[in-house]
Amino acid sequence: MASSRRGLPEINAGSMADIAFLLLIFFLVTTTMDVDTGIARKLPPMPEDEQIEDDSQIHAKNIYVVLINANNQLLVEGELMDISQLRGDAKDFIDNNGKDPNSSENPEKAIISLQNDRGTEYMTYIRVQNELAAAYNELRNKAALNKFGERYADLNKTQMKEIRKMYPQKISEAEPKNIGGDS
Amino acid sequence: MSKFRKGGKKGMPAISTASLPDIVFMLLFFFMVTTVMRETTLFVSVVTPKATEIKKMEKKSLVSYIYIGSPVKRMQASYGSAARIQLNDAFAEVGEIQEFIATEREARDEKEIPYMTTSIKADETVKMGIISDVKQELRKANALKINYSTRKGDY
Numbered sequence: 001m002a003s004s005r006r007g008l009p010e011i012n013a014g015s016m017a018d019i020a021f022l023l024l025i026f027f028l029v030t031t032t033m034d035v036d037t038g039i040a041r042k043l044p045p046m047p048e049d050e051q052i053e054d055d056s057q058i059h060a061k062n063i064y065v066v067l068i069n070a071n072n073q074l075l076v077e078g079e080l081m082d083i084s085q086l087r088g089d090a091k092d093f094i095d096n097n098g099k100d101p102n103s104s105e106n107p108e109k110a111i112i113s114l115q116n117d118r119g120t121e122y123m124t125y126i127r128v129q130n131e132l133a134a135a136y137n138e139l140r141n142k143a144a145l146n147k148f149g150e151r152y153a154d155l156n157k158t159q160m161k162e163i164r165k166m167y168p169q170k171i172s173e174a175e176p177k178n179i180g181g182d183s
Numbered sequence: 184m185s186k187f188r189k190g191g192k193k194g195m196p197a198i199s200t201a202s203l204p205d206i207v208f209m210l211l212f213f214f215m216v217t218t219v220m221r222e223t224t225l226f227v228s229v230v231t232p233k234a235t236e237i238k239k240m241e242k243k244s245l246v247s248y249i250y251i252g253s254p255v256k257r258m259q260a261s262y263g264s265a266a267r268i269q270l271n272d273a274f275a276e277v278g279e280i281q282e283f284i285a286t287e288r289e290a291r292d293e294k295e296i297p298y299m300t301t302s303i304k305a306d307e308t309v310k311m312g313i314i315s316d317v318k319q320e321l322r323k324a325n326a327l328k329i330n331y332s333t334r335k336g337d338y
Contacts, residue, residue, distance in 0.1 A: 013204065017200070017204045020211055023211050024211045027214035028214055031218045036239070036302065037334070038302060038330040039238070039333055040330050042327055042328060043321060043327040044327075116311050117311065118310065118315060119311070122305050122311060123307035126232040126333060129331065130235060134236050
């Protein structure tokens with residue numbers, strides 16, 4: 001018989017592409033290409049029991065105190081301030097270099113002390129963190145442009161280190177306090 | 184007259200689509216490999232705050248996530264609307280974070296432990312009290328590298 005000699009008929013692979021397309025579309029739709037972004041911070045290690053915090057060596061004028069209360073208001077160096085002004089003010093403080101005797105001696109010694117209340121909104125906290133980071137980034141960028149003629153982000157590792165040494169980002173966070181309102 | 188040749192005009196030969204499945208499969212495998220399936224279902228609603236000074240997170244496999252926010256609508260009946268912490272697939276208390284970090288560490292190579300980051304994905308309306316508690320726990324667990332997850336955007 002003619003048909004037995006031909007053997008099994010070939011499986012039609014024409015719809016293979018359709019099946020593959022179906023799967024492809026599924027994966028296309030479910031794929032999330034979003035990259036996680038965020039503000040990276042390093043927490044201070046837990047203090048040892050006997051270790052007493054020694055703040056006496058830091059001159060009070062080198063500390064830039066930022067307080068955020070439960071109503072999301074800012075008290076910067078004892079004065080009420082709007083968040084929009086924080087960046088410029090922080091930059092002035094860090095880059096003071098002894099011009100103003102009540103401000104920091106130089107960027108290496110400048111420390112920003114951030115303290116928030118338990119009732120502070122997270123959004124405000126992040127905004128303050130962001131503004132302070134922006135202040136440092138702008139200063140670093142300026143220094144990088146002056147010194148190497150490139151933006152900070154485009155520098156190589158050793159150059160970055162040098163700039164980072166000029167403007168070390170010292171943001172210290174005090175232990176949280178519960179002053180106003182609930183958590 | 185051959186079996187395959189039509190008698191009349193030949194015209195343009197049809198383009199072979201035999202390699203189409205191969206091409207599609209290639210794309211398919213690419214997407215299958217790059218796809219990261221969301222392994223946790225979120226029980227808390229999280230809208231991360233906006234920020235401009237953001238950095239991309241490297242090495243996603245070394246990141247552990249802590250979600251903080253108020254429970255989603257369908258969970259509010261049983262859990263209320265106060266902000267809660269979610270670790271993996273369940274609500275958790277602050278005290279469970281150390282344990283969570285320990286299990287996360289066990290799952291990784293010993294050499295990679297110093298590079299592990301904890302990403303705090305918190306809703307922008309959350310109060311700092313709960314976040315401070317989480318941070319204190321992370322300090323106790325010696326997981327000092329953290330990342331406040333934010334969206335890109337200006338105010």
